[in-house]
Amino acid sequence: MKRYFYLWHRWLGIGLCLLMALWFVSGMVMLYVGYPKLTPAEHLTHLPELPARDCCIDLAQVFAASGRDDAPQSLRLSSAEGRPRYLLGYADGSGVTLDALDGRRIEAVDEAGALASARQFDPRATAHYLGLVDEDAWTHSRALDGDRPLHRVQLDDAEGRQLYISSHSGAVVRDATRTERAWNWIGAWLHWLYPLRGPWWSNLVIYSALAATAMALLGQVVGVLRWRFSRPYRSGSRSPYRGGFARWHHVGGLLFGGVVIAWIFSGLTSMRPWHLLDSQSTLTxxxxxxxxxxxxxxxxxxxxxxxxxxxxxxxxxxxxxxxxxxxxxxxxxxxxxxxxxxxxxxxxxxxxxxxxxxxxxxxxxxxxxxxxxxxxxxxxxxxxxxxxxxxxxxxxxxxxxxxxxxxxxxxxxxxxxxxxxxxxxxxxxxxxxxxxxxxxxLHSWDWQPLLQRPLLRDLLMLAFSLGGLVVSVSGVVLGWRRLRRAR
Structure with missing residues (x-):
């Protein structure tokens, strides 16, 4: 049985250690630079005040002008293209946008409208139109599906911000600064395997994480079996490896393996595999x-x-x-x-x-x-x-x-x-x-004693991430050597 533990750990590691190394590097980046999003605070900060006079048509006119018989699930009075607008959201994910001053239904927003919304977002910055996109590296979120396709506008501000503007409502729905775009290529974009995004992306992430969990668990078993607790090896070491990458991999795995397993497995659960963690509540x-x-x-x-x-x-x-x-x-x-x-x-x-x-x-x-x-x-x-x-x-x-x-x-x-x-x-x-x-x-360490001490939390997560990176990189080297020997 021991031999099978070694073989499974070795060959799973050859296939997965590089992926784990990328996860650790990208995870450290994500501690400080997250995937682009437009937070509620950013959204409100960049909205103008609603007009003090002559605003706006009443709700009876709004519902009549919507052209829908079903009631909306959400209703907001906001601003887009420099004008107040009613935004109605429905259960099927669709929406209706109305001009709040004259009740006109907005069917589509063109380039000029997108630039007007960008000027509303930041009147001091010059806006450059970059075109219409359905989905790109910074707009994978399913929450944006009702706004696609999206107008992309570049602002000449200090942060080099790109805005994504709904072609249906004219609302700014996402912003991505120059820093976010640069770091996310080795951050969230790699961490979530977005380069491989497609019909099988979800299953790819789930089964890769499942295989990596099995590999790490087997590694812990093998590491303990190879460690001499009672008497050392002839070299005087408790590990059979005198030095080099093999020793780094063995000792590092014993020190950091528990956290590595917890991180990989908890990352797996974030995908809600096989609906095991879906809500069972019938309350609506x-x-x-x-x-x-x-x-x-x-x-x-x-x-x-x-x-x-x-x-x-x-x-x-x-x-x-x-x-x-x-x-x-x-x-x-x-x-x-x-x-x-x-x-x-x-x-x-x-x-x-x-x-x-x-x-x-x-x-x-x-x-x-x-x-x-x-x-x-x-x-x-x-x-x-x-x-x-x-x-x-x-x-x-x-x-x-x-x-x-x-x-x-x-x-x-x-x-x-x-x-x-x-x-x-x-x-x-x-x-x-x-x-x-x-x-x-297990994954984000969202525990109040640590969340209240962000510096300590960051230092611990960086230390364990570097430990996991050492285990992964040494595994990559050992795997490469094994492949060369086998070839």
Whole structure:
């Protein structure tokens, strides 16, 4: 049996050590430079304030002009091409864009419109049109599917930023700085094997990670079997290898092998292989909303709502309508992220947060008679936490305080609710909480004692990554030597 352990480890290593070396190098880059994204903070910062006068047509006109019979899942008043626009999103992934001043439906955005949106994003920079793309190295995200094809515009700003602009709405949906583009060729682009992206990409990543996990586990077994615990070899060493790459590989594997296995396996789980970690909860967001987005749920005219927000000292750059437990709620957002809400059942003064009774009614409707409990979190914990902007989840909003509702259903569902807006931020059942352990803890080390000490976390991750790189590179050399000998 020992011989088979050696052979499987050797031949898997010959095929996979180079890939693992690339994973370690790219992972170290990703600690500091993430895959390009347009964060909510960047989005709001680069929006103009909504007009103080003559804005905008009311929702009854919006729904009539949309040409759709089904209710949208999302509705925002934002800006594109320098003009306020209504953005409606539907369950099938499609969207409708309307000019908020005259109700005109925007069917497509041309080159001139894309340049106008780029000037809105940064009025001080000169914009150069680079063409229309369906997908390129920085736009692989499926979240952009409803906006494709994308206009690409280069800004002559200090960061050499490229903007990706929806050809359907004119909204800027992604930006990529010169630094992000340069480092990501050896960062996320390599880490996620994007050069091999195609119909089989997902399975390629899954089975490569599975094989690498098996290789690393076998390596640990072989390493322990070859280590002399009771008496050393004739050389006086506990390892049979006196020096060179073989010794580096053996000793390095024993020192860093556990972390290597954890990283590879947890990277595998990030792909949600074979739907093993998919949510099993049967509770739906539509039940939480308690009704469809309809004009009659928002009787307050838009002009009056904007006036009330301004009287409260807020200068809105974006409005968002949502349903919470059958009640219409309107949220206004400033460029710095400050917000206020108006509840349509009592649309008097804008509030900093919704009453907890409103949110409890929404949870009760979603729980459908199942017992639940609600607590308020004022600090991050293992299941609710914020990450640095460059991280994979750095673009997710994680405000505090937040309400956590624990529902006693079969899947053990937890909800995270933003009391400032009533938005359902996250739905975690037992499987998704398990994924927190298998990926966020083992792969990203998302553990509050480390997240609160970012320098220590970075130093530890760099040290173990360098250890893994030593194991991988020495494995590449040994594999190359074995192939040359066999040839």
């Amino acid at each position: 967001a539509s039940a939480y909303q308690g009704g469809a987005l309809r004009a009659e749920s928002f009787p307050l005219p838009v002009r009056e709502a904007l006036a009330r927000f301004r009287q409260a000292g807020l200068h809105p750059r974006e409005l968002e309508w949502r349903m919470v437990g059958g009640e219409g709620v309107l949220q206004a957002l400033e460029g710095n992220g400050n917000s206020r809400v108006l509840a349509m059942d009592d649309a008097n003064e804008p509030l900093r947060r919704l009453p907890e009774s409103t949110l409890r009614r929404a949870v009760q409707a979603m729980a459908a008679g199942t017992a639940f409990e609600v607590e308020e979190l004022t600090a991050y914990d293992f299941y609710y936490f914020a990450r640095a902007e460059q991280s994979m989840n750095g673009g997710l909003q994680r405000p505090l305080p937040v309400l956590r509702a624990r529902i006693d259903d079969a899947a053990g569902t937890w909800l995270h609710i933003d009391p400032r807006s009533g938005a359902l931020l996250e739905q975690l059942d037992e499987r998704r909480r398990l994924a927190r352990w298998l990926f966020n803890l």
